[in-house]
Amino acid sequence: MTERIDGHTILIGLMAYPIRHSMSPTMHNNAFAKLGLNYAYLAFEVTNETLPAAIQSIRTLDMRGSNISMPNKQKVIPLLDKLDPAAEMIGAVNTIVNDDGILTGYTTDGIGFMKSLDDEGINIRGHKMTLAGAGGAGTAIAVQAALDGVTEMSIFNLHDDSWDNAKRNVELLNEKTNCKATLHELEDRDDLKAEIADSFIYTDATGVGMKPLENETLVTDPSWFREDLVVFDTVYAPRNTKLMQVAEQAGVKHVFNGLGMMLEQGAAAFKLWTGEDMPVDYIRQILFDDDQQ
Structure with a gap:
C-alpha cells in the first residue's frame, strides 16, 4: 500500500455505522493494486448526524466517490445532485460517483x-x-x-x-x-x-x-x-x-x-469509479480464504 500512495493518489471512501468489520477496503485496495490503479479506499464511521458533513467532504477533498451503507442509504439522497434511474426507483443509494463536484447516487446492491x-x-x-x-x-x-x-x-x-x-x-x-x-x-x-x-x-x-x-x-x-x-x-x-x-x-x-453479494456489488461500484473491470476471481480468492476472518 505504501508503495502505491503518492501525491496523486485518489481517495474513495465507505461511509456507514458500524463499519470497522467491513471487507470492502480489502476488496477494493487489492483490486487497485492488482490493476496498478492509483486509488486508495478507506472506511469511515459516519452516522445520520454526521452524514451531511461527510458528503460535503467528497467535494471538498475531490474524492472520486464513496460507498454508502447502513444507516445512510436513504438519508444520503437529499444530499446528492443526481440519481441514476435504478437508485431513484429504489429510493436508496450505496455508491456515489463524484464528477467535478457533481455527486451522482447509484445502487448496486x-x-x-x-x-x-x-x-x-x-x-x-x-x-x-x-x-x-x-x-x-x-x-x-x-x-x-x-x-x-x-x-x-x-x-x-x-x-x-x-x-x-x-x-x-x-x-x-x-x-x-x-x-x-x-x-x-x-x-x-x-x-x-x-x-x-x-x-x-x-x-x-x-x-x-x-x-x-x-x-x-x-x-x-x-x-x-x-x-x-x-x-x-x-x-x-x-x-x-x-x-x-x-x-x-x-x-x-x-x-x-452476504460475502458474495458484497463482492459483486463492489465490482459494479468499482466499474463506476474506475471504468475498469474488477479482477473478481482474484478478489474472490482473497475474500473467501478461510483464514480471512
Whole structure:
C-alpha cells in the first residue's frame, strides 16, 4: 500500500455505522493494486448526524466517490445532485460517483444479490421469495429480483418507522414489475413461518445477525426450514451468522452469507469509479480464504 500512495493518489471512501468489520477496503485496495490503479479506499464511521458533513467532504477533498451503507442509504439522497434511474426507483443509494463536484447516487446492491446467486448456480427467477427487511439493501434486493423475474414476493417488516417504506416497496413491485408482492408484519411469527414454507428462497436483509445483534436471528427454529430451501443472509460479518447456523441445523443444502453479494456489488461500484473491470476471481480468492476472518 505504501508503495502505491503518492501525491496523486485518489481517495474513495465507505461511509456507514458500524463499519470497522467491513471487507470492502480489502476488496477494493487489492483490486487497485492488482490493476496498478492509483486509488486508495478507506472506511469511515459516519452516522445520520454526521452524514451531511461527510458528503460535503467528497467535494471538498475531490474524492472520486464513496460507498454508502447502513444507516445512510436513504438519508444520503437529499444530499446528492443526481440519481441514476435504478437508485431513484429504489429510493436508496450505496455508491456515489463524484464528477467535478457533481455527486451522482447509484445502487448496486440488488445487482450484487442476483449475481452472487448466479455465481453459485442458483436461479430464483420464476420462483417465490420471502424477504425480511425493507431498508436500503432490502429495497434494492426486492426491486432487482422482481425486475429479473422473481414472480412472487412476501415482504416482512416491523411495524415501525420503516413500515411506510415497506408499503411503498410492495406498491412499486406490483405497479412496475410482473412480480406479485404482499406485505406482512414481521411480528406475526406464524405468518412468517407459513410464507417461508411456501417459498423457494428466504432472504434476510435486516441488520439482525451483525454487530451488535450478532447473537440473534429472526428464525430460531430449524423446523421452519426444509432441505431444498435456499437461505440467504445479507450479513457477512460474522461469516457464519446465527441464521445460517439454524439453516445448517435443518440440513438446508444452499445457505449463503452476504460475502458474495458484497463482492459483486463492489465490482459494479468499482466499474463506476474506475471504468475498469474488477479482477473478481482474484478478489474472490482473497475474500473467501478461510483464514480471512
